[in-house]
Amino acid sequence: MVDKDGFTIAEAVARCGLPESTLRYWERIGLVRPIERDESSRHRRYSHDDVATLETLANLRAVGLSIEDMRTYLAGARRGDEAAGEQRVLFEVHARRLADELNALELRRRYLDLKVQYWSAREVGDLDKAADVAEELGPLIRRINPKDTV
Amino acid sequence: MVDKDGFTIAEAVARCGLPESTLRYWERIGLVRPIERDESSRHRRYSHDDVATLETLANLRAVGLSIEDMRTYLAGARRGDEAAGEQRVLFEVHARRLADELNALELRRRYLDLKVQYWSAREVGDLDKAADVAEELGPLIRRINPKDTV
């Protein structure tokens, strides 16, 4: 703890919650600008600013933005109010996508619950119940995977 | 429509809803057994059984099973009642995982909604509202990404 003029990669990881490998990868592909290096060791030294960016990107990734969308967002954030409309649209699109995913996920959870019940019934040899559950599965499957017509 | 002793890959796709590329990929890695070929053209001909397996796998993939889990499942399904306990556990694990994902997704949706509100406020120059929304974002971010301490 001598100079303290930058965070090590481990410290950056502790702050943004992303794996080291991802930090290196994002730098490699130019999503974040090249990180300064310690003169002697050539190890990365993250600035406060770098870490703030990573924190934001971590959230954006968590909600499902693609690399390209994150690039777009960063560019828009740099332009400020001028790009506010585009930023709003970007987030609206993803909010919408997430709402859809939420519905799909709820169905899938029900499907898995039924699968548990089905194999549970077979486990204890209750074939009547197994048949009942299998019948419940049919209509659900069609809603999960509409192409599945069986 | 001469012989009708098997489905073409396009027909299989229509039934299971998976992309062609995935069908070829799963065959390549041995998740599904090698599909019979038409003698003259070498094109794949899927049996009824093949298609039924693909339909099931499509559902399992949709709910998030890994390739390895799907292999395990197929092996268990072949063993029948004897493996019922293992199958139940497999599905319980995934049902649990999905329930957790559902909670996380709900939080993320709220995060995106706030992001929309934030940029919407900036778009119309309502800085007070933008600041209010930004303040609401803080605690939410900590719940989405606990490592994010800013």
Add this chain to the structure above:
DNA sequence: TCAAGAACCTGAACCGCTTCAGGTCAAGCT
């Protein structure tokens, strides 16, 4: 019957990372 276009084929490259192998560097113990 022959040419065009659709459907299919394979192998390789790409995506967004993660993992692994093999090597460098800094700090602490002996």
Add this chain to the structure above:
DNA sequence: AGCTTGACCTGAAGCGGTTCAGGTTCTTGA
């Protein structure tokens, strides 16, 4: 000074597919 341990480095390969390039084969309609 030498040695170990741990953090860090790079480049390459792996994962689960998807996409693309380049080449057959099937179908169809003029």
